[in-house]
Amino acid sequence: MTDHYQVKDLSLADAGMMRISWAESRMPVLHTLRERYRQQQPLKGMRIAGCLHVTKETAVLVRTLRDCGADVSWSGCNPLSTQDDIAAALAADGISIYAWHGMSVPEFYWAIDQTLKFSPTLTLDDGADLIMRVHTERTDLAAGLLGGTEETTTGVHRLRAMSDAGKLLYPVVAVNDAETKWDFDNVYGTGQSSLDGILRATSVLLAGKRFVVAGYGHCGKGCAIRAKGAGCHTIVTEVKPTAALKATLDGHQVMTMDEAAVIGDIFITATGMRDVISGRHFDLMKDGAIVCNTGHYDVEIRIPELEQRAKSVRTIRPNCEEYTLADGRRIFLLAKGRLVNLAAAEGHPSEVMDMSFANQFLSLVRLATAGKRLEVRVHDVPVEQDEEVARLKLQTMGITLDVLTQKQIEYATDYLAGT
Ligand code: 9W4
Numbered sequence: 001m002t003d004h005y006q007v008k009d010l011s012l013a014d015a016g017m018m019r020i021s022w023a024e025s026r027m028p029v030l031h032t033l034r035e036r037y038r039q040q041q042p043l044k045g046m047r048i049a050g051c052l053h054v055t056k057e058t059a060v061l062v063r064t065l066r067d068c069g070a071d072v073s074w075s076g077c078n079p080l081s082t083q084d085d086i087a088a089a090l091a092a093d094g095i096s097i098y099a100w101h102g103m104s105v106p107e108f109y110w111a112i113d114q115t116l117k118f119s120p121t122l123t124l125d126d127g128a129d130l131i132m133r134v135h136t137e138r139t140d141l142a143a144g145l146l147g148g149t150e151e152t153t154t155g156v157h158r159l160r161a162m163s164d165a166g167k168l169l170y171p172v173v174a175v176n177d178a179e180t181k182w183d184f185d186n187v188y189g190t191g192q193s194s195l196d197g198i199l200r201a202t203s204v205l206l207a208g209k210r211f212v213v214a215g216y217g218h219c220g221k222g223c224a225i226r227a228k229g230a231g232c233h234t235i236v237t238e239v240k241p242t243a244a245l246k247a248t249l250d251g252h253q254v255m256t257m258d259e260a261a262v263i264g265d266i267f268i269t270a271t272g273m274r275d276v277i278s279g280r281h282f283d284l285m286k287d288g289a290i291v292c293n294t295g296h297y298d299v300e301i302r303i304p305e306l307e308q309r310a311k312s313v314r315t316i317r318p319n320c321e322e323y324t325l326a327d328g329r330r331i332f333l334l335a336k337g338r339l340v341n342l343a344a345a346e347g348h349p350s351e352v353m354d355m356s357f358a359n360q361f362l363s364l365v366r367l368a369t370a371g372k373r374l375e376v377r378v379h380d381v382p383v384e385q386d387e388e389v390a391r392l393k394l395q396t397m398g399i400t401l402d403v404l405t406q407k408q409i410e411y412a413t414d415y416l417a418g419t
Helices: 010-025 028-038 056-067 084-092 105-116 129-136 139-144 153-164 179-202 218-229 241-249 257-263 279-284 303-309 350-370 383-396 406-417
Strands: 047-051 071-075 096-098 122-125 147-150 172-174 210-214 233-237 266-269 289-293 310-317 320-325 330-334 378-380
Touching (some): 010 056, 010 084, 010 350, 028 350, 105 129, 129 139, 129 147, 129 153, 172 350, 179 218, 210 218, 210 257, 218 241, 233 257, 257 279, 303 320, 350 383
Parallel strands (some): 047 071, 122 147, 172 378, 210 233, 266 289, 289 330
16 A cells, blocks of 8 residues: 555665664653653544654654654655655655655645645644645635644744734644744754764864854854864854854954955855855955855855856865866855755754754644644743753753752742842
8 A cells, every 4th residue: 555655765764764763862852752642642633734854853753743642644845855765764654754855846735735635633834835735725624723833933934924914724833932942953953063064065174274154143153152162263254233242252253254254264154144255255265265054045155256256166075066266266165055054964963853843742732632722823832841841851861950949939039029
């Protein structure tokens, strides 16, 4: 029987399951939750349709949902992020999954439609494509839906706009906005995986290099602290005074990109803005400079202005293109200016996804348990859930916290009351 899935090649299943096992061993919070809820089966009777990157970490979440009672049907939320060995492993494990790398746009919507066929009671989104499909093509399903969850900033923005316009048909939890999700993804996930991408694409020595980070938001900060830890001399460029001041007090040198361009060895953009590194910067860079992006999709580096200046271009290593300029200087562009942490490495480490997906799991359990009682709007993750995820993560790391005494609690309360 093959009608419960459509994947590229089922023979990749064993290889995929090996990688899922590896991720599972690095995701102790999800493991703890699975063991806690396996007996209780809080998701029994739930049909969960998910549209989320088909990766080894997502597979751990899917299997956890299944083991706690849910029927699950899955598609990938980006045709380029689907890993065919993982899709095959999930199909072989009995999961309904419709995903293969490089699927076309019509195939993408076909896959979502397959997951909607079993009339889900819950939806899980990354980018809100699945929930949009329900709101446009399958409004008949809304009455049976208890709720949904959303993984990303972009998706949450879309859903809040829908809610404000009175168009949202069922409650949604903004998993993205949990502190144990976005803060850890951006600082520790993007920070480490961006350096990982640079190393896989170049294998350069980091120690002693002048490492230029454009933008000191959470991602920029993550890159800068990891580069500093690796022995780089870190330089930050900013437009916001408060962010620039933080970078300075965190021990990074702050200057303009025009100044940094002259002295930098490695450049990474993490601003969310376009045209951060442009032609005039390439004119100033040293021979051998390495340039990459971990911010907004592929607009932060003005690649056409690098191409204009090049007399030859060659791929010298995977994800590493050498541009030789008219005056003989060479500039190395990584991953064609796309997100270096995803294109040249594996995105956030499993240990970081553990917290995101623990929030997904607990939000789905909350929606299932609340039944139809939640108001139709975008809900935040409760502070208690955030704290529970952080507490569990610490526990799995063997870290114990101090506990306030009754006297201390009273003191804090009095103090806040201004007495
Ligand atoms: N991945 C991705 C990978 C390659 C890729 C056109 C060709 C995001 C979050 C998680 O987006 C993801 N190649 C592209 S787009 C693209 C996207 N192109 C563009 O030209 C190349 C992605 C979440 N995550 C982790 O970070 C770790 N485990 C996870 O589940 C995954 C993938």
